[in-house]
Amino acid sequence: MNAWDSVAIVGVGLIGGSIxxxxxxxxxxxxxxxxxxxxxxxxxxxxxxxxxxTTTDLADAVxxxxxxxxxxxxxxxxxxxxxxxxxxxxxxVITDAGSVKxxxxxxxxxxxxxxxxxxxxxxxxxxxxxxxxxxxxxxxxDRTVVVTPTEHSAMDATASVExxxxxxxxxxxxxxxxxxxxxxxxxxxxxxxxxxxxxxTLDVEExxxxxxxxxxxxxxxxxDPELWRQIVAMNTDSVLVxxxxxxxxxxxxxxxxxxxxSAALMELLETGKRMxxxxxS
Amino acid sequence: MNAWDSVAIVGVGLIGGSIxxxxxxxxxxxxxxxxxxxxxxxxxxxxxxxxxxTTTDLADAVxxxxxxxxxxxxxxxxxxxxxxxxxxxxxxVITDAGSVKxxxxxxxxxxxxxxxxxxxxxxxxxxxxxxxxxxxxxxxxDRTVVVTPTEHSAMDATASVExxxxxxxxxxxxxxxxxxxxxxxxxxxxxxxxxxxxxxTLDVEExxxxxxxxxxxxxxxxxDPELWRQIVAMNTDSVLVxxxxxxxxxxxxxxxxxxxxSAALMELLETGKRMxxxxxS
Numbered sequence: 001m002n003a004w005d006s007v008a009i010v011g012v013g014l015i016g017g018s019i020x021x022x023x024x025x026x027x028x029x030x031x032x033x034x035x036x037x038x039x040x041x042x043x044x045x046x047x048x049x050x051x052x053x054t055t056t057d058l059a060d061a062v063x064x065x066x067x068x069x070x071x072x073x074x075x076x077x078x079x080x081x082x083x084x085x086x087x088x089x090x091x092x093v094i095t096d097a098g099s100v101k102x103x104x105x106x107x108x109x110x111x112x113x114x115x116x117x118x119x120x121x122x123x124x125x126x127x128x129x130x131x132x133x134x135x136x137x138x139x140x141x142d143r144t145v146v147v148t149p150t151e152h153s154a155m156d157a158t159a160s161v162e163x164x165x166x167x168x169x170x171x172x173x174x175x176x177x178x179x180x181x182x183x184x185x186x187x188x189x190x191x192x193x194x195x196x197x198x199x200x201t202l203d204v205e206e207x208x209x210x211x212x213x214x215x216x217x218x219x220x221x222x223x224d225p226e227l228w229r230q231i232v233a234m235n236t237d238s239v240l241v242x243x244x245x246x247x248x249x250x251x252x253x254x255x256x257x258x259x260x261x262s263a264a265l266m267e268l269l270e271t272g273k274r275m276x277x278x279x280x281s
Numbered sequence: 282m283n284a285w286d287s288v289a290i291v292g293v294g295l296i297g298g299s300i301x302x303x304x305x306x307x308x309x310x311x312x313x314x315x316x317x318x319x320x321x322x323x324x325x326x327x328x329x330x331x332x333x334x335t336t337t338d339l340a341d342a343v344x345x346x347x348x349x350x351x352x353x354x355x356x357x358x359x360x361x362x363x364x365x366x367x368x369x370x371x372x373x374v375i376t377d378a379g380s381v382k383x384x385x386x387x388x389x390x391x392x393x394x395x396x397x398x399x400x401x402x403x404x405x406x407x408x409x410x411x412x413x414x415x416x417x418x419x420x421x422x423d424r425t426v427v428v429t430p431t432e433h434s435a436m437d438a439t440a441s442v443e444x445x446x447x448x449x450x451x452x453x454x455x456x457x458x459x460x461x462x463x464x465x466x467x468x469x470x471x472x473x474x475x476x477x478x479x480x481x482t483l484d485v486e487e488x489x490x491x492x493x494x495x496x497x498x499x500x501x502x503x504x505d506p507e508l509w510r511q512i513v514a515m516n517t518d519s520v521l522v523x524x525x526x527x528x529x530x531x532x533x534x535x536x537x538x539x540x541x542x543s544a545a546l547m548e549l550l551e552t553g554k555r556m557x558x559x560x561x562s
Binding site (some may be wrong): 035073074103114124125143144146174178183184186187188190191192193194195196197198199200201202203204206207209210211213214215216217218219220221222223225226228229232233236239242243244245247248250252253254257258260262265266268269270272273275276277278279 | 284310328358364405407408424425427454461464465467468469471472473474476477478479480481482483484485487488489490491492494495496497498499502503504506507509510513514517520521523524526527528530531534538539541543546547549550551552553554556557558559560561
């Protein structure tokens, strides 16, 4: 039995395409409408089976939707949520897949419509590969998805959003938007800036001596700069706090090196190893 | 036809074991003697076919060696090179596999023997996995090995060392020890410190929101802390210069974030992406 009659996915890139594929392969939705600006992306999403119908008209896409998932670039999400809300049935449930939550919720709440049908999400899944052609029905399996209801969120809307991610195989973690933004500032946004800064530290002629260690450490610096510019711009305060924490830790390494303090250096290296080893292989 | 009658490998871990396997599988040496302190490592090296004979006595190992490769921890290499030189035939060629070159050469040159038979090497290959049981005959294939002859090095010794690495499939890059140490301070030693500092910045309870990006970025922080403590301690001046360069680059990110300078932030992210994309997939 289908969980939803009509689901609209706004933005059919890697994330939107993977949600569509996951819904279709698990027979969770009768209809999956893909909405986007570019006909070529929409065509690719339809050809790979991620959506059953496509449109460039958001109002058309959400017209009879029970569930809308907005997967557009993070600085467009709030506008698309507000537009979906204005054009969807009154009992629609809307979520998103943005890497920042606080500012999106703030903007949606400031909009003209009642916002209790919107519950933000952030799937901690992705890839440097983009576009619906890289979509995978199992992209969210065993991944964490943070869901950030507010005091205004309708309980049934929160339940529907959490069901969506669980049906796609994810672990759901409920958090406040502020807590989410503070933690991903460290785990994700700072990590991206550090990788980009480290890659940017290298001179071209030094590139001959990079090994697999360097390549792995700065791999994520390959990500779309515009996407990451938007993300850190929308979470600047928390990113600056995270950056200060990192600078402090790096300063401890500098101090141990300058003073030749072997034991302090060893302790710092062990702290890093302990944390890395604790969190996965 | 064998290139060498007798090769001694001092220290049969991942690197020493892989050199032995590579020599044996390519039929490059009649005899490969493995020398180490621990009988268990020596047994594993012999069982996996990396060496034909083992001994815990360095003088015995190098007694009739034409080629000696010292693969012990970086702060022991100079002592082992000097000891090998004192006990090997006069026309022996000695190299090492240490990640730092200047201080090793300085210490060897300060030793009692004539040092023109020693030519330092640094294979840019390795793994978090250690021990001869993880050795691979192809570990050096298509990898860069830096060879650092000095003005005192005998030409035939340099040629033998470069031949060794080429026979094992590596690309040889000849550099001065100082240039090598300056460049790997950025590409490798700084990279390790940054990964360890980033891992150490995380609080335990934030670990629930780490994704594959964080795990990749700090993967090398899993490396042996004692090994890395030795490496950075032996290359402190260059590592501090590299650290300053990274701190400057990171400071540019901070400044762009604090001032909300979108274009500057975009340029910094693009610089990192350009360098990463230029150096491999």
